[in-house]
Amino acid sequence: MRLKATLLVEGINFTPGALEGVGTRFKEQNHGLFGWDLVNHKGVDMPDDFVHSDGTVTQFRFNPASPYVMSLRSGDLVVAKRDEVLDHVTLIPRPKYYDALTENGATMRQIAQIGGEDCFFVCYQNYCSHFAGGEECAFCNLVATKRTYESVLTRKDVKDIGEAAAAAFSEGMVKHILLTGGCFSHQKEVALVADIVESIRSALNLTEVPGTILPSATTNEDDIRRYRDTGIGAIGYSMEIWHEAMYQAFCPGKSKNTSHDDFVGAIKKAVKIFGPGNVYCVLVMGMEPRNTFLEGIREMSSIGANVVPFVWSPNPGSKLEGHRAPTAQWYIDTTLEAAEIVSRSGVPSGTRNHCYRCDGNSLLHDALRNK
Numbered sequence: 404m405r406l407k408a409t410l411l412v413e414g415i416n417f418t419p420g421a422l423e424g425v426g427t428r429f430k431e432q433n434h435g436l437f438g439w440d441l442v443n444h445k446g447v448d449m450p451d452d453f454v455h456s457d458g459t460v461t462q463f464r465f466n467p468a469s470p471y472v473m474s475l476r477s478g479d480l481v482v483a484k485r486d487e488v489l490d491h492v493t494l495i496p497r498p499k500y501y502d503a504l505t506e507n508g509a510t511m512r513q514i515a516q517i518g519g520e521d522c523f524f525v526c527y528q529n530y531c532s533h534f535a536g537g538e539e540c541a542f543c544n545l546v547a548t549k550r551t552y553e554s555v556l557t558r559k560d561v562k563d564i565g566e567a568a569a570a571a572f573s574e575g576m577v578k579h580i581l582l583t584g585g586c587f588s589h590q591k592e593v594a595l596v597a598d599i600v601e602s603i604r605s606a607l608n609l610t611e612v613p614g615t616i617l618p619s620a621t622t623n624e625d626d627i628r629r630y631r632d633t634g635i636g637a638i639g640y641s642m643e644i645w646h647e648a649m650y651q652a653f654c655p656g657k658s659k660n661t662s663h664d665d666f667v668g669a670i671k672k673a674v675k676i677f678g679p680g681n682v683y684c685v686l687v688m689g690m691e692p693r694n695t696f697l698e699g700i701r702e703m704s705s706i707g708a709n710v711v712p713f714v715w716s717p718n719p720g721s722k723l724e725g726h727r728a729p730t731a732q733w734y735i736d737t738t739l740e741a742a743e744i745v746s747r748s749g750v751p752s753g754t755r756n757h758c759y760r761c762d763g764n765s766l767l768h769d770a771l772r773n774k
């Protein structure tokens with residue numbers, strides 16, 4: 404966990420030959436949503452994430468100035484700091500479906516990617532209206548990433564998503580889905596998300612779909628029930644920052660549409676319908692003080708919701724590009740305290756729908772796994 408926190412904060416460099424096979428034998432970044440690297444790398448394939456010797460998954464955040472380096476030592480892939488080997492690591496095999504085409508002729512990796520080792524990830528629309536007025540969230544580089552890499556389709560066809568899901572699950576590595584999207588008319592979003600999950604469910608021939616959807620927050624119980632009726636296991640809302648005034652400052656567009664209280668109300672209602680442990684509050688960790696972040700963890704745990712806190716990356720193209728995240732020690736101390744709160748609260752872990760292997764940019768599920 405210490406090494407993961409350090410690599411997420413400081414980023415990682417690599418030596419020649421260390422990344423051989425990325426994009427052919429090993430899974431490369433396809434920038435399905437944000438760019439998390441500290442520096443862009445257009446034209447150079449880099450791993451999405453990698454696995455430590457104890458099974459922990461860490462996101463690969465490229466930073467050519469980082470003292471932490473992925474390199475080969477006696478044929479083994481390691482993470483080292485100067486001459487000191489810190490861990491032996493492995494890259495994640497590249498899914499075969501990445502190069503397959505849908506019946507419509509779309510390349511499947513431009514529709515859905517694998518997050519971590521086992522999560523089928525779809526962003527159904529790589530678009531957000533907050534950028535037009537300069538009111539995007541301060542940590543977000545969605546539009547810049549799309550423009551830099553042009554690696555995914557902006558809008559995905561429902562049937563294409565179902566076909567990609569069937570291909571991905573048939574390879575045996577996928578255990579969960581994660582579905583997110585941009586901002587658009589609420590009613591259209593409810594219908595679209597329901598159609599997508601139902602298309603996946605029917606392609607997989609399942610009655611329940613293990614995974615999580617992250618639509619816009621809603622307090623309308625009929626809409627939440629509509630989501631639940633699709634067979635999806637969990638729902639989450641991206642609240643981003645717990646501290647209300649900081650949320651308004653960092654997320655000017657989003658906070659105009661959905662207030663702090665709207666989020667809390669939406670999460671409470673979702674817990675009622677999806678059940679404790681099956682609702683997530685997604686936060687960006689490292690932009691607000693430790694005590695307000697932990698206040699959020701406490702309140703969410705008290706109402707039966709789980710939290711996925713992503714370690715902030717001051718990534719290229721975001722308003723806060725070039726800033727610095729807190730130290731790795733801050734992340735470790737704060738995460739351990741958060742894990743204590745969550746575990747004492749007794750909220751079910753929800754790992755059936757989202758687990759530590761689903762993504763490499765959160766530390767909380769690692770801390771909870773160690774408990």
Ligand code: SF4
Pocket residue numbers: 530531532533534538539540543544545585586654657
């Ligand atoms: S709501 Fe914020 S985080 Fe989400 S896509 Fe828009 S700007 Fe980015």
